Amino acid sequence: QSIVYRETIDSTNSLAQQLALGGAPEGTLVIADEQTSGRGRRGRQWFSPPHSGIWMSLILRPELPLAHAAQITLVAAVALNQALSRATGVQAGIKWPNDILFNGKKCCGILTEMHAEFDQIHHLVVGIGINVNVAQDEFPAELEGIATSLQAIRGERIPRAQVVRTVLEEFEPLYRQYVLNGGFGTLRDAWKANNITLGRHIVAHTARGDIEGLALDIDEFGVLLLEKADGEREKIYSADITV
Numbered sequence: 001q002s003i004v005y006r007e008t009i010d011s012t013n014s015l016a017q018q019l020a021l022g023g024a025p026e027g028t029l030v031i032a033d034e035q036t037s038g039r040g041r042r043g044r045q046w047f048s049p050p051h052s053g054i055w056m057s058l059i060l061r062p063e064l065p066l067a068h069a070a071q072i073t074l075v076a077a078v079a080l081n082q083a084l085s086r087a088t089g090v091q092a093g094i095k096w097p098n099d100i101l102f103n104g105k106k107c108c109g110i111l112t113e114m115h116a117e118f119d120q121i122h123h124l125v126v127g128i129g130i131n132v133n134v135a136q137d138e139f140p141a142e143l144e145g146i147a148t149s150l151q152a153i154r155g156e157r158i159p160r161a162q163v164v165r166t167v168l169e170e171f172e173p174l175y176r177q178y179v180l181n182g183g184f185g186t187l188r189d190a191w192k193a194n195n196i197t198l199g200r201h202i203v204a205h206t207a208r209g210d211i212e213g214l215a216l217d218i219d220e221f222g223v224l225l226l227e228k229a230d231g232e233r234e235k236i237y238s239a240d241i242t243v
């Protein structure tokens with residue numbers, strides 16, 4: 001598998017998209033030391049200074065219906081959380097669907113982008129951002145209270161290569177299961193074992209407005225089930241969550 005490294009790039013997801021459209025094989029990894037326009041979910045920017053993080057994107061070509069594409073993000077979140085624990089001892093947790101939080105602050109994010117042909121996946125780009133060696137006071141003011149880094153958590157600098165390797169090692173078997181079993185279903189228990197959302201009272205900020213309730217469960221598609229104060233249950237397909 002090839003690794004494409006750039007010292008500086010606008011966004012590893014953008015380059016991975018170009019390479020994927022040009023026929024780059026499954027498993028191609030695009031990784032950069034710095035991103036000048038790192039992208040987050042919902043059109044947000046992703047702070048990606050040089051020497052400080054892991055900014056990388058993986059090209060995947062699962063032969064699955066498009067309906068399963070979004071679930072890859074939950075698979076990647078499990079791999080990331082397990083990798084952090086194994087490589088650095090940091091015991092973080094997944095906030096549905098795929099943010100990795102430690103003490104309520106985010107240290108990793110995942111941005112999946114996809115291309116489809118009719119209703120089949122053509123390729124996926126799974127973009128992973130891990131704040132590694134960013135001191136807490138180096139975050140921009142608007143992030144300081146909501147973001148953290150592995151260095152800030154552990155109190156020492158963390159070599160990045162070992163973390164990259166461990167993320168890929170954790171991801172590969174989970175990805176194989178996802179492809180072989182046709183989706184997220186069999187990984188649901190692994191996701192639950194790594195999550196910090198279920199059993200809590202949360203607010204889901206959805207396109208239909210805010211929905212408040214107890215996070216009960218996720219289904220085999222990764223959809224979140226909420227129980228509202230009036231006892232009514234609601235499925236959340238896409239939202240930002242406040243825990």
Ligand code: BTN
Nearest residue numbers: 011013039040041056109127129
């Ligand atoms: C989020 O909003 O939580 C997702 C953040 C994803 C950031 C990563 S860094 C590598 C890849 N390239 C990008 O431009 N974004 C993703």
